[in-house]
Amino acid sequence: MNSVRPSAPPLAGLTPYDPKYLPADALLSANENPQDVEQELRQEIMHEIKQVRLNRYPDPLANDLRDMIAEANGLDRDQVLVGNGGDELLFNLALAWGGPGRTFLNLPPTFSVYEANACLTNTSVVNVPRLPDFRIDEEAVLARLSQGDIDYLIITSPNNPTGELASEEFICRVLETSDALVMVDEAYFEFSRLTMRPYLAQHKNLVILRTFSKAFSLAGVRMGYLLGDAEVLREFVKVRQPYSVDAVSQAIARVVYANRAQFEPGILKIIEERARVLERLTRIPQVKPFPSDANYVLFRTENASQIWDMLYSRGVLVRDFSHAPYLENCLRVSIGTAEENDLFLHTLRDAIMGKCDVRLPSARQ
Ligand SMILES: *Cc1c(COP(=O)(O)O)cnc(C)c1O
Numbered sequence: 030m031n032s033v034r035p036s037a038p039p040l041a042g043l044t045p046y047d048p049k050y051l052p053a054d055a056l057l058s059a060n061e062n063p064q065d066v067e068q069e070l071r072q073e074i075m076h077e078i079k080q081v082r083l084n085r086y087p088d089p090l091a092n093d094l095r096d097m098i099a100e101a102n103g104l105d106r107d108q109v110l111v112g113n114g115g116d117e118l119l120f121n122l123a124l125a126w127g128g129p130g131r132t133f134l135n136l137p138p139t140f141s142v143y144e145a146n147a148c149l150t151n152t153s154v155v156n157v158p159r160l161p162d163f164r165i166d167e168e169a170v171l172a173r174l175s176q177g178d179i180d181y182l183i184i185t186s187p188n189n190p191t192g193e194l195a196s197e198e199f200i201c202r203v204l205e206t207s208d209a210l211v212m213v214d215e216a217y218f219e220f221s222r223l224t225m226r227p228y229l230a231q232h233k234n235l236v237i238l239r240t241f242s243k244a245f246s247l248a249g250v251r252m253g254y255l256l257g258d259a260e261v262l263r264e265f266v267k268v269r270q271p272y273s274v275d276a277v278s279q280a281i282a283r284v285v286y287a288n289r290a291q292f293e294p295g296i297l298k299i300i301e302e303r304a305r306v307l308e309r310l311t312r313i314p315q316v317k318p319f320p321s322d323a324n325y326v327l328f329r330t331e332n333a334s335q336i337w338d339m340l341y342s343r344g345v346l347v348r349d350f351s352h353a354p355y356l357e358n359c360l361r362v363s364i365g366t367a368e369e370n371d372l373f374l375h376t377l378r379d380a381i382m383g384k385c386d387v388r389l390p391s392a393r394q
Pocket residue numbers: 113114115116117140185189214216239240241242243248251252253
């Protein structure tokens with residue numbers, strides 16, 4: 030047989046996720062921490078990995094790590110669930126609260142993974158677009174929720190790629206007026222310093238997503254976690270791949286979490302640099318940056334995809350959202366080291382002032 034029947038129908042309109050990660054001098058496209066885990070901590074990680082029994086299956090729920098996260102958040106073990114990156118937990122959300130005949134409320138422009146997961150699981154998507162300044166259209170969301178058919182929604186705070194926090198008061202109103210499961214995606218919480226954690230006890234329908242990929246320099250390891258109600262998390266456990274979090278990742282995450290205070294100066298530096306980059310961007314003609322509480326800044330500029338080409342031809346990789354819905358002419362730059370940020374700012378200024386030749390016709394092809 031030299032043919033194969035088609036894959037499942039929901040895949041027909043989908044294109045595989047492509048982070049458009051290309052080699053560059055300044056990698057400012059994926060919101061990673063520019064500093065890798067320090068040498069001393071890496072030694073400790075190596076020591077911990079040496080104890081791992083590679084021939085045995087890992088603890089499926091990573092209970093040691095779970096206990097550490099629970100204790101730090103004043104919760105019990107069964108109110109914490111770890112996953113293979115936040116991305117796995119987002120997929121589990123669609124599996125557990127979505128599906129045929131179920132509905133997800135999406136707030137675009139936001140993280141594109143949410144909608145892709147809904148499509149994969151045959152979940153209907155209701156979009157309530159954000160306002161022109163990317164704030165959530167709060168009244169429209171509450172009105173739509175009052176129809177009573179929404180099974181889950183995700184409020185990203187700070188939102189990716191636009192950078193702003195959702196209002197705490199609004200999230201509380203959503204939690205009170207609806208029995209939909211409300212995931213608050215706090216992937217960038219360490220940079221915004223604001224969390225819905227204090228509301229967990231009052232609201233069974235609240236679940237919080239966090240990750241080790243951004244503030245804790247572990248994007249390469251794949252570790253994320255949920256904080257939520259024990260009964261809600263038990264539903265996630267039902268759909269979860271039992272061994273999705275391997276023993277080596279568990280060991281690395283335990284060491285990093287135990288030493289998370291060491292990341293604090295780096296996080297504060299990123300917050301400081303964020304203010305500097307934002308301020309410098311406002312001074313470049315024709316560039317409109319949007320305020321950010323995360324470790325990246327979205328900005329709008331004319332001919333954004335050409336500007337992207339010019340930046341890339343000079344070794345600066347940012348993320349091009351100019352063809353994404355609601356994000357016309359928008360690029361997103363992650364906050365890097367001071368040197369990387371300077372390279373980005375100089376190059377952008379040159380590109381906009383027309384002092385930059387594009388050496389490659391289109392670097393992306
Ligand atoms: C990065 C990110 C995540 C999780 O990323 P993982 O690397 O899979 O942990 C979740 N939500 C948003 C909005 C993100 O930007």
